[in-house]
Amino acid sequence: MDATHLVDITAPLQRAEIIAVGSEMLTPVKTDTNSLFITGVLNEIGIEVASKAVVGDRIDDVMVEVQQAIERVDLLVVTGGLGPTDDDVTRDAVARVLGRQLVEDPEIVERIRARFKRRGFEMPEINRRQAMVPVGGTAIDNPNGSAPGLWIEHGHAEARKVVLLLPGPPRELQPMLRTIVAERLAGRTSGARLYRRAINITGRSESHVDEALAPAYARWLAGQPPVSATILAALGQIELHLSVIAPNEASAREILDRAVADVMSVIGADVYSVDGESMEVVLGSLLKQAHLRIAAAESCTGGLLTSRLTDVPGSSAYVERAVIVYSNEAKTELLGVPPAVIDEHGAVSEPVAQAMARGIRERAGVDFGIGITGIAGPDGGTEAKPVGTVAIALAGPGGDDLRVRTFHFVGGRAMIKFQAAQAAMDMVRRTLAQRQHTAGSAEAARTAS
């Protein structure tokens, strides 16, 4: 049979399923992560992953899953269960479902034997199992382990499907998949690929974003090629994932850029990134561009805000110091917050947040100061100021109180901390974006006049 010939007569592969075999991935502590890598590689060549599954080491369970998958997708990737021991059942399960006999390949036996020999060992007899190949299948070399992969085609002519078996360890699986994609899979796809864009939004609920974008969804779906959208509520933000199957990157970019413009025209400044960048990365870029520095005085966030800011490589350009002030004494000693203000308004109040922001800005000698004070819980809440109440203030050049707001976050302690840090960064981001916009408009006005 001639592989080149097959390419011509076979329908392109479009939909894949990934099955991970291994009982350890059905425990509370381990899950399948190979599928993320596999999905990325398949998406690059235009194959969409339609579903994923994890099954244990019982041959019946593996057979059921393989049987069902082969009915609904063109490409089935099975990972794991190719080792030499009794609980490695993948080869047997697939061979039975496809109705093929397993035959020992003497060449593979020799390769495995040589591999053991190089390390000064005799090959244990059980490793012969790894040399079993279903009739009609092709072994795939594994440069980093003893278990070869297997490539099996199933069905005839236009309905021909591919079943691919790969070992579970990532360092074995990854180079093998790369090779297979280049040498075998890429030639079996339509040429079109899946391209994505992730848009991050703050300050709106999922249903508000959804309602606002409903007319755009309809337009996108009616487009040729259609753009699909998925909306996700994450902690402190809403994510909108756009994807399109396009013949090349340039056309994908054009289509996705147009969809992003649609989103921007409806959601505006609530969009903080159009390519999946995190809040700390977006804010960091804005600060760096404008040559501005920032310092935080954190109470309830306990350092999380500054830790997130400094998760970004190169953040020392705009973060130089910060203070964490849990007690009233620390607020007064390190930031000069007047005890009278704390007495009058309470430690969790807008005037205290403002005094903290002004204090850290001045003492750190930077452009912007942030003050955060709140009740992260689970104790400390009152009727007037329940757990989740957080006051955030931003002081700007000259010590001006630029913004201050009291938030009411829900969730546990860690979630309240995260949302408060997110809201504080968003406050700075909006201020900088506005300044940039204003500066841009002034520039435009000057140019026009």
Added chain:
Amino acid sequence: MDATHLVDITAPLQRAEIIAVGSEMLTPVKTDTNSLFITGVLNEIGIEVASKAVVGDRIDDVMVEVQQAIERVDLLVVTGGLGPTDDDVTRDAVARVLGRQLVEDPEIVERIRARFKRRGFEMPEINRRQAMVPVGGTAIDNPNGSAPGLWIEHGHAEARKVVLLLPGPPRELQPMLRTIVAERLAGRTSGARLYRRAINITGRSESHVDEALAPAYARWLAGQPPVSATILAALGQIELHLSVIAPNEASAREILDRAVADVMSVIGADVYSVDGESMEVVLGSLLKQAHLRIAAAESCTGGLLTSRLTDVPGSSAYVERAVIVYSNEAKTELLGVPPAVIDEHGAVSEPVAQAMARGIRERAGVDFGIGITGIAGPDGGTEAKPVGTVAIALAGPGGDDLRVRTFHFVGGRAMIKFQAAQAAMDMVRRTLAQRQHTAGSAEAARTAS
């Protein structure tokens, strides 16, 4: 129908499948993680997870998966796809497979409306979809979101199966599942349960722990009932998970306590918790018990150490303030680190870490001071001090330099930060544990004499 009666005539639930619905989990960037929590909770009541699946937001795909699952397991847990929008298809898919009509529940509509009102919003009309309940199903209250869960029984008498629909966000799903397990699921199982113990270990590699425990493994497996052990390398620690299937908690506790004692006798002080508690919780308890307070001066960790310390409820008892000092000026101004020490040894050095530790201890007026200075990367490394080099010092009562050490961590920026924070807490933990031990021995000596 009487729920109590059903319990009597129905076979115990033993095998579950978890289906996660959501196209975003079929991308290269996101996967289902709810299944880990769900597996843990189900295992606790003796239900095994036989397989897991992820499907996209296409109703046909969800229907196929639900149909297949319901044929092979007793309990089907479907997560996600219960939102108000068009791509939330779970309710419809399950209702179709089970042949039930969906009917709007006016009480749920009112609950959702009230929830929006509390936040000052009108309920968008699309949220009515979340009030649709399949005939014969029961809505499950969601204290943290608008989407109620659904409990549906399917089939008759001994073959009765349970289909459980839960919203995707973990903070909504987790409390709902806990409630359902207590109120409905626990009464439907055989009574034997899986009990686990997670032991956290620092300062040893996975293979060292594995070798040291090999004799114990064999003993545990030969026991009646046998104890299984899984060893996992996590960031900054090794986790050893022990599990046993036992008829009741008392006997499980006895068996697991014995296994934990085996581990302690081999691994000793490198074990920092025997019930899965995090380092910050363990350290917090030690500090609270001893009425000691701590303050950190953080450079490369950027606030992560103090943020983790303050993730623990009640941490204000032992954390009062901290400083984040990225620049040399900040180290000198806020901590009194002599510029000459920085010049002579470099900012990333043990003498500077020690000066930081002493400085924060004294200025904060607390018992222990921690100084952390290092290179989190990706830039800033040199041949002598590559990325990942972190000096950590601990100053104790009287300003004594108690410990200082230079670590060489691997991984990206966030991983280096995490490991440095972990190592700093472990340094304090070991010091406190030793003091406790010494105090205990002195006490014992006094009592004996």
